[in-house]
Amino acid sequence: MTLSVQDLSFFYRNREVLNEIAFSIGKCEIVAILGPNGVGKTTLLKCLNRILQPREGVVYLDGKDLFRLDGSEIARNIGYVPQRIETGRLTAFDAVLLGRKPHIGWDLSEKDLRMVDAVFRRLAMEHLRLAYIDEMSGGELQKVAIARALVQEPKILLLDEPTSNLDLKNQVAILSTIARIVREHGISAVMTMHDINHAIRYADRFIFLRDGRIYAHGGPETVTPKTIEEVYGLPVIIGKLGGVTCVVPENCPVTTGA
């Protein structure tokens, strides 16, 4: 399934947030949307599954105009993981089961329950099945949110800052899980991210936003000190550390561990 964005502009009242955004996402790809705070990363993500309605431009889902599709049809193809999920007195199983909403008619079928169970196994969180989500940690909640999006059986996953509020170990765990699922199931994922190092590690393509426009767009070669300095307004050094590409701010001391 492909998603392509053409000439998208978005305004909050009269304030322009996004202008002439155009890109497309192919199969089996992880795309990172990068840029400073307030540049419109989340807004762009929300335009991709019609949570927000752009003023101009079209989003095509497999050649079909997204704005002519039924909400449930979009939800059967695109899963959305927001930055924050609201908790309540619900078990994790019930919270994830909600992801079957676009597929269920009057009531659940056995298939729905089986699919939720399978996703719990896939994310190695069977032990959380009957835990109440209002008693969960941030990392566990994030897993629930991702599991909920996965039971939608999406072809495209949209994730808004999937690693915010997580410790380093959980950040790596969540991103590795997403990468693995993308490869195994041949779907694609679009993530807004703050951590450039994580983006370099997990994403295949990068979209840098500056002043509401796409400043740079492409593969790993796009991530250069010049691009990052122009986008974030901060000089950086890019180097290798233990074989891994790293971005560090220039005026910070760098220790190589030697």
Added chain:
Amino acid sequence: MHFADGEVPGDYLGYVHRKVLWLAGGTLFLILLLVYSISVGAVAIPISDVFLTLVGQNVSHTWDTIIWNIRLPQALTAITAGCGLAVAGVAMQSILRNPLGSPFTLGISNAGAFGAAFSVIVLGTGTMQSRVADPVTLSNPYLTTVMAFLFCLLATGVILLISRVRGASPEVMVLAGVALSSLFTAGTMFLQYFSSDAQLAAVVFWTFGDVGRTNWPELAFMSLIVAAATIFFVANRWNYNAIDAGDETAKGLGVNVERIRLVGMVAAALVSAVIVAFLGVIGFVGLVCPHMVRRVIGDDQRYLIPGSCLMGGILLLASDTVARVIVAPYVLPVAVLTAFMGAPVFIYLLLRGYRR
């Protein structure tokens, strides 16, 4: 995606069965309470006779008259109104994303009270008599009911209009409701200040919600509206679950949040308006019953909506039963008792926390 290798987990099914068991137990309790409620009052009727009369056996002509003409309609009215108020409350709490959501919060009850006051004082539809059994004569009860209903709808209409201008956000709806509630309360006070003693008594009496006011046709009409609203809310249980998970999550799941919010508001307001117009102001049930149920079976709307419905029926019927016997032969209006009965239970549940 292929996630076909899962199984239906037994522990989850057990968890669901426990909730269903709670609902079944609640239903059974409500039926027993109904029989008990009919048996007590100024005249005590043996429970066996109540049961026989209800299943159509002619035990005694007196029992027949008391049960079919007085106690059964009153008990059923209590159940219907309790169900309706609680189901409206649970829907509003979800739609408005606010635990204080209830027919009161949105000013609907106070608008109804203002409508009744307007009818009695300005249109002259009621006075007070010095008889204990039936102290108030509403010379035109239908006009009073109709006016109360119209003002409930007016309050709803204003809230919807504001939502339309400012976007159907829960904050706007709640704040508009609070503002309207104060406005109508002030309006009622204004009218009362210039009314005669008899009119004042009639208005105050009207606002004491009472389930003994309905006859069979009115009860039938009310039941129809409550049943339709309950079916509507149950049909939307997944939408409300989605909205409970946050607006963005809901939209990501393909839910048209604004439309669900508006239509749900109209349905909740309508069912509240019908109950308020026929019975007067009955507080507490709509606000607290859903929270009582949340403490026991959680926030999942699949069980919360039917559970709140049952709890509303139980609380109002229990309150009415106590109201009829506590100072017999006098009968207190049920609205006096709902908070007396409900508040201690609710505070206990709050202190105890959630059930695991």
